[in-house]
Every structure is written in structure tokens, then in C-alpha cells.
Amino acid sequence: MVEAQRVHKTYKINNIRADALKNINLLIEKGEMVAIMGPSGCGKTTLLNCLSGLDVVTSGTVKIEGIPLAHMNDNELSEYRAKRMGFVFQSFNLLPVLTAVENVELPLLVAGINERGARKRALEMLSNVDLEKWVSHRPTELSGGQQQRVAIARALISRPAIIWADEPTGNLDSIGADQIITLLRRLNKENRQTFVIVTHDPGVAKAADRLIHMKDGSILSESAFNIAQQTSARTWEPKWTQRLS
Numbered sequence: 001m002v003e004a005q006r007v008h009k010t011y012k013i014n015n016i017r018a019d020a021l022k023n024i025n026l027l028i029e030k031g032e033m034v035a036i037m038g039p040s041g042c043g044k045t046t047l048l049n050c051l052s053g054l055d056v057v058t059s060g061t062v063k064i065e066g067i068p069l070a071h072m073n074d075n076e077l078s079e080y081r082a083k084r085m086g087f088v089f090q091s092f093n094l095l096p097v098l099t100a101v102e103n104v105e106l107p108l109l110v111a112g113i114n115e116r117g118a119r120k121r122a123l124e125m126l127s128n129v130d131l132e133k134w135v136s137h138r139p140t141e142l143s144g145g146q147q148q149r150v151a152i153a154r155a156l157i158s159r160p161a162i163i164w165a166d167e168p169t170g171n172l173d174s175i176g177a178d179q180i181i182t183l184l185r186r187l188n189k190e191n192r193q194t195f196v197i198v199t200h201d202p203g204v205a206k207a208a209d210r211l212i213h214m215k216d217g218s219i220l221s222e223s224a225f226n227i228a229q230q231t232s233a234r235t236w237e238p239k240w241t242q243r244l245s
Contacts, residue, residue, distance in 0.1 A: 001028050001029060001030040001031075001032070001064065001065060001161070001162060001194045002026070002027070002028040002051055002062075002063070002064055002162070002194070002196070003026070003027050003028075003061075003062070003063040003064075004024050004025060004026040004027075004050075004051060004060065004061070004062050004063075005025055005060055005061045005062075005063075006023055006024070006025065006059070006060040006061070007021055007023070007024040007025075007026075007047075007050060007057050007059070007060035007061070007062060008021055008022060008023065008024075008057065008058045008059045008060055009021035009043075009046055009050055009055070009057055009058050009217075010058045019217055020043050020046040020217055021043050021046055021047060021050065021057075021217050021218075022216070022217040022218045023060075023218065024047060024060070024218070024219060025219070026051075026212070026219065028194060028196060029194075030161075030192070030194055031188070031192045031193070031194060032194055032195075032209050032210060033184070033185065033188045033194075033195040033197070033207065033208045033209050033210075034194075034195065034196050034197065034208055034209065034210045034211075034212060035197050035198075035199055035204050035205045035207075035208035035210070035211050035212065036048070036196070036197065036198045036199070036212045036214060037198075037199060037200065037205055037211060037212070037213055037214070038213055038214035038215055038220070039215065042214045042215050042216060042217065043214055043216075043217040043218075044198040044214055045166055045198055046217075047198075047214070048164055048166055048196065048198050050062060051064075051164070051196065052081070052085060052087070052164045053069045053072075053077050053080075053081060057070075064080075064084075064162070065084070065161065067080075082107070082110075082111060082158065083158065083160070084160050084161045084162065085160050085161070085162055085163070085164065086154075086155030086156055086157075086158065086160040086162070086163040086164070087155055087163070087164050087165075087166075088148075088151055088152055088155045088163060088164070088165040088166070088168045089151070089165075089166050089167075089168075090166055090167035090168065090170040090171055091171065092139070092144075092147045092148055092150070092151045092171070093151065094139040094147060094150060094151060094154075095139075096138060096139050096140060097138070098138065099135065099136050099137060099138055100126060100131060100134055100135050100136070100137055100138075100139075100142065100150045101119065101122045101123060101126060101135040101136070102122075103139070103150055103151075103154055104122040104125055104126060104150060104153045104154045104157055105118040105119055105121070105122035105157070106154070107154060107157055107158055108121060108122070108157055108158065111158065121157060122135075122153070122157060123135060125153040125154075125156060125157050126150070126153050128153070128156075128187075129149040129150075129152060129153045129183060130149070131146060131149055131150065131153070134146060143176065144171055144172050144173070144176050145172055145173075145175070145176030145177075145179050145180060148168060148169075148171075148172060148176070148180050149179075149180070149183065152168075152180070152183065152184070152187075156187065156191075156193075159191075160193065161193060161194060162193065162194040162195075162196065163193055163194070163195050163196070164196050165184070165195065165196070165197040165198070165199075166197075166198045167198060167199060167200065167201075168180055168184070168197065168199070168204075169181065169199065169201045169203070169204060170199075170200065170201070177201060177203060178203065181201070181203050181204055181207050182207075184197070184204075184207070185207045195208075209224070210222060210223065210224050211223045
């Protein structure tokens with residue numbers, strides 16, 4: 001699903017070079033749930049951003065589903081992210097003026113899905129995360145755990161192959177965090193979607209198939225737990241694959 005080869009990321013600040021990522025080599029299989037841990041500032045979020053194409057690597061190669069991200073232009077990468085990726089953030093990033101169902105259906109409306117179809121799928125997703133009774137509530141009327149479940153439903157609404165999550169339990173109490181961890185693992189098992197999660201939460205690490213430890217921009221170690229069994233699935237073929245081949 002994801003392959004990184006000799007990935008480096010360097011930032012220049014006032015003529016000072018800062019190496020955020022150093023010689024990252026990483027392979028993530030389809031259907032895996034991978035947790036990335038390490039001290040603050042070690043490069044976890046930078047790695048997530050580079051693997052997902054939100055940030056550009058300084059050198060090295062990142063491939064997703066066999067396609068090098070560097071071979072896509074901005075429009076192609078945006079289309080790929082919209083169709084094949086979902087994002088979950090610590091701060092939820094919900095629009096406060098919209099209800100839960102309106103927040104969840106928004107990516108489909110932006111993608112051109114008709115309103116009736118988008119609303120039906122949004123209601124189904126909210127039911128999948130046990131929020132069918134809260135569809136008409138705005139974010140301020142929801143608990144932190146409920147807001148994060150809305151954010152997860154929104155991330156999954158387009159049925160992405162891979163979900164990137166940056167500290168998804170960071171703003172939650174222990175009960176809310178446990179609910180989110182259980183939900184992510186259930187969705188991972190039921191839908192065979194790939195999850196890559198940056199976290200400080202040991203509970204997330206215990207739920208993952210594999211734990212990656214980072215330090216000072218490098219992968220320090222990897223620990224495999226219960227590696228998910230892989231299942232065959234039709235790979236989405238973007239419109240530019242013929243040009244790339």
C-alpha cells in the first residue's frame with residue numbers, strides 16, 4: 001500500500017538546515033493498522049505528511065499503491081487524495097455552522113455527488129460510528145469523543161483505501177480515547193482499510209498491528225504484533241496510469 005525509500009525531508013530556516021526526516025525506509029501492507037510513536041519533534045507528523053503527499057520530500061521516493069507521488073501533478077494528487085485517502089486530525093476540523101450529517105456529507109458534495117445520495121451515505125456512516133441519534137447536532141453540542149467520531153465518519157465517507165490519523169485521541173479523555181481506539185480497530189478489521197496513526201497514546205499502539213518508534217527524524221525500531229491478513233481488492237486505476245506507464 002505504502003512504500004518509502006531513502007526519504008529525506010530538510011527545512012531551511014534563516015539559512016539553517018534542519019533535517020526533519022533522515023533516510024526513512026518503510027513498507028506498509030494493505031489492511032495494516034500501523035502506529036507511529038516517538039518524542040515530540042522527532043518527525044512523526046512530518047513523516048505522515050510526506051507519506052500522504054501533503055508535503056513534498058526533499059529526496060527519496062514515496063509510492064502509494066505502486067504509484068510514485070512525484071509522478072503526479074497537483075491536480076492529480078488532489079484527485080488521488082480525494083478518492084483514495086481519508087484524514088483524521090487531533091483538532092477534529094469540523095465546520096461549526098454545520099450539523100454532524102452536513103459535515104460528513106460535505107466531501108461527497110464537493111466531489112459532485114448529488115445531495116440525496118450524499119445524505120444517504122452520510123447517515124449510513126454516522127450510524128456505523130453509533131451517532132444516528134446525533135445527526136442534527138452541531139459540533140458544539142457534541143462531546144469530544146462524538147466530534148472525533150463525526151470526523152472519522154467524514155474521513156471514511158469516500159471509502160478510502162488508506163486513512164491517515166494525526167493524534168486522533170490527543171484531545172480526548174480516557175473514555176473517549178478508548179471508544180475511538182475500539183472504533184478505528186473495528187473499521188480496520190471490517191473494511192480492510194489501511195490505517196497509519198501518529199500517536200502518543202499507548203492504547204493506540206496496543207491496538208495496532210505494528211508499532212514504529214521514531215527518534216530524531218529516523219526510524220529507531222519496529223515491533224510487529226498481529227499483522228493483519230491481506231485480502232485481495234480491486235485497485236483504483238487513476239486516469240493518468242497509462243501516461244505513467
